[in-house]
Amino acid sequence: MIYPARYENLSQVRDFVAELAKQAGFVDKVIYRVILAVDEAFTNIIDHAYGGEGLGDIECTCQITEEGLTVRLRDQGNRFDPTLVPEPEIKKSLHEVSPRGVGLFLMRQIMDEVSYEFTDKGNELTMVKRFD
Amino acid sequence: MIYPARYENLSQVRDFVAELAKQAGFVDKVIYRVILAVDEAFTNIIDHAYGGEGLGDIECTCQITEEGLTVRLRDQGNRFDPTLVPEPEIKKSLHEVSPRGVGLFLMRQIMDEVSYEFTDKGNELTMVKRFD
Amino acid sequence: MDVVTTDYKRCSVIRTSGRIDSFNSPYLEQAFQQKAEEGRYRLVFDLSDVDFISSRGWWVLIETQKLCKRYNRGELVLVGISDEIRDSLRLVGLQKYFKMYDSVTDAVGSF
Amino acid sequence: MDVVTTDYKRCSVIRTSGRIDSFNSPYLEQAFQQKAEEGRYRLVFDLSDVDFISSRGWWVLIETQKLCKRYNRGELVLVGISDEIRDSLRLVGLQKYFKMYDSVTDAVGSF
Numbered sequence: 426m427i428y429p430a431r432y433e434n435l436s437q438v439r440d441f442v443a444e445l446a447k448q449a450g451f452v453d454k455v456i457y458r459v460i461l462a463v464d465e466a467f468t469n470i471i472d473h474a475y476g477g478e479g480l481g482d483i484e485c486t487c488q489i490t491e492e493g494l495t496v497r498l499r500d501q502g503n504r505f506d507p508t509l510v511p512e513p514e515i516k517k518s519l520h521e522v523s524p525r526g527v528g529l530f531l532m533r534q535i536m537d538e539v540s541y542e543f544t545d546k547g548n549e550l551t552m553v554k555r556f557d
Numbered sequence: 558m559i560y561p562a563r564y565e566n567l568s569q570v571r572d573f574v575a576e577l578a579k580q581a582g583f584v585d586k587v588i589y590r591v592i593l594a595v596d597e598a599f600t601n602i603i604d605h606a607y608g609g610e611g612l613g614d615i616e617c618t619c620q621i622t623e624e625g626l627t628v629r630l631r632d633q634g635n636r637f638d639p640t641l642v643p644e645p646e647i648k649k650s651l652h653e654v655s656p657r658g659v660g661l662f663l664m665r666q667i668m669d670e671v672s673y674e675f676t677d678k679g680n681e682l683t684m685v686k687r688f689d
Numbered sequence: 690m691d692v693v694t695t696d697y698k699r700c701s702v703i704r705t706s707g708r709i710d711s712f713n714s715p716y717l718e719q720a721f722q723q724k725a726e727e728g729r730y731r732l733v734f735d736l737s738d739v740d741f742i743s744s745r746g747w748w749v750l751i752e753t754q755k756l757c758k759r760y761n762r763g764e765l766v767l768v769g770i771s772d773e774i775r776d777s778l779r780l781v782g783l784q785k786y787f788k789m790y791d792s793v794t795d796a797v798g799s800f
Numbered sequence: 801m802d803v804v805t806t807d808y809k810r811c812s813v814i815r816t817s818g819r820i821d822s823f824n825s826p827y828l829e830q831a832f833q834q835k836a837e838e839g840r841y842r843l844v845f846d847l848s849d850v851d852f853i854s855s856r857g858w859w860v861l862i863e864t865q866k867l868c869k870r871y872n873r874g875e876l877v878l879v880g881i882s883d884e885i886r887d888s889l890r891l892v893g894l895q896k897y898f899k900m901y902d903s904v905t906d907a908v909g910s911f
């Protein structure tokens with residue numbers, strides 16, 4: 426599925442992935458987590474790879490394997506070095522906390538594999554949720 | 558039906574009369590009013606005719622006629638003169654109001670006929686609710 | 690008669706079900722008096738599951754209202770009153786002594 | 801996104817349904833800001849009919865909480881949060897910034 430990189434398409438992407446996660450046999454709680462990870466990833470591409478809405482497309486593919494569910498998001502935006510992204514600090518006081526910077530952390534918390542590949546053809550994010 | 562003159566029997570009396578009012582074809586709102594009148598009458602007999610609980614019996618009979626529903630309550634307690642009972646004043650301030658003394662008023666408001674007969678065999682209250 | 694009370698920051702909700710008549714209204718009276726003894730005079734009486742009240746029950750509500758409103762310290766408000774009960778309160782002009790709300794939330798939110 | 805707010809004496813209830821994500825969270829933000837502009841900082845957010853919140857939505861809640869708690873003038877509390885949403889808040893440790901209630905009445909009664 427190819428979607429214009431716009432927030433309004435988030436719900437379609439989530440529905441698409443939820444449907445496949447359901448087919449794969451995941452329980453509701455896990456499905457919720459997976460679509461949350463996908464939502465965060467899709468939003469990140471709009472915000473950071475493209476730097477705004479409507480500046481490109483995002484392709485989403487899902488694959489049910491023996492191992493679990495693989496979700497891939499492809500874009501033609503900016504690259505980045507995921508290893509340089511710091512983990513969000515779990516701070517004590519409300520005043521200091523910000524849910525900014527939790528997207529990547531959530532994706533890694535939820536999915537069993539989160540890997541980025543940057544090639545001439547574009548950027549590819551692969552996320553795998555394994556059957557337990 | 559004969560009931561000991563106790564408050565605990567009120568719900569049975571109401572159920573009995575409600576059942577007959579239903580059979581007579583009255584709508585829920587009217588049935589509610591009728592059992593409220595019966596509840597007040599039964600309570601009055603305990604409180605005023607017998608002067609307390611457990612001091613006698615109360616007989617309740619219902620009759621569905623062409624005219625409507627007739628409910629009779631018979632007791633062996635004290636007599637009284639219903640014409641001497643004043644209407645409760647609809648007072649203005651909360652401080653002055655008391656729902657005491659509304660029993661007979663309610664019975665008369667709700668039923669189309671409320672009459673007392675005092676004979677050697679006892680006291681008989683007849684209340685008629687007419688079909689409209 | 691089960692009477693359940695829930696204390697909130699600014700009011701208490703009193704809830705019961707079934708019928709309120711000469712037989713069981715003393716239990717209800719007790720529950721209201723208990724709240725008064727605790728200094729709680731902002732009361733919500735939830736009648737959503739009450740299907741009958743005789744004048745003896747109203748008397749409890751009227752006396753509680755007097756107690757609550759004294760010294761401007763509170764008020765008893767009603768919630769979920771059925772059409773039939775409302776109708777019978779109107780027959781004797783007692784409905785005007787109570788604010789009535791559609792939901793417990795609305796009533797609690799009024800305090 | 802429909803956001804319905806109800807003002808009570810001591811707090812306001814904000815209610816919406818469906819999904820809160822990067823697309824529509826600005827509307828929710830607006831509703832909260834509107835309440836703040838009216839000087840209403842005691843807020844109940846009813847999520848009973850909300851089935852998804854992304855981190856963008858949480859951000860709105862966290863910022864609203866900061867705004868409400870400033871100068872001790874109020875607080876944002878949550879109601880009817882689904883197991884899934886609660887679970888995801890826990891994943892990033894954000895659940896501790898919000899009091900959570902089972903019912904709107906309980907939440908309104910806490911103010």
Ligand SMILES: Nc1ncnc2c1ncn2[C@@H]1O[C@H](COP(=O)(O)OP(=O)(O)O)[C@@H](O)[C@H]1O
Pocket residue numbers: 469470472473474503504505510524525526527528529530
């Ligand atoms: N798809 C992406 N393309 C480019 N940069 C990204 C991408 N995803 C994440 N980043 C970078 O990683 C940082 C952390 O991302 P994230 O944890 O999602 O937090 P946030 O988006 O709230 O800043 C971002 O600020 C951005 O610099």
Ligand SMILES: Nc1ncnc2c1ncn2[C@@H]1O[C@H](COP(=O)(O)OP(=O)(O)O)[C@@H](O)[C@H]1O
Pocket residue numbers: 601602604605606635636637642656657658659660661662
């Ligand atoms: N069945 C009865 N037998 C004797 N006296 C009665 C009876 N019913 C009513 N009364 C008298 O009529 C008065 C008014 O009755 P009522 O309107 O029901 O008010 P309440 O019972 O609250 O006093 C009573 O106080 C009592 O003196």
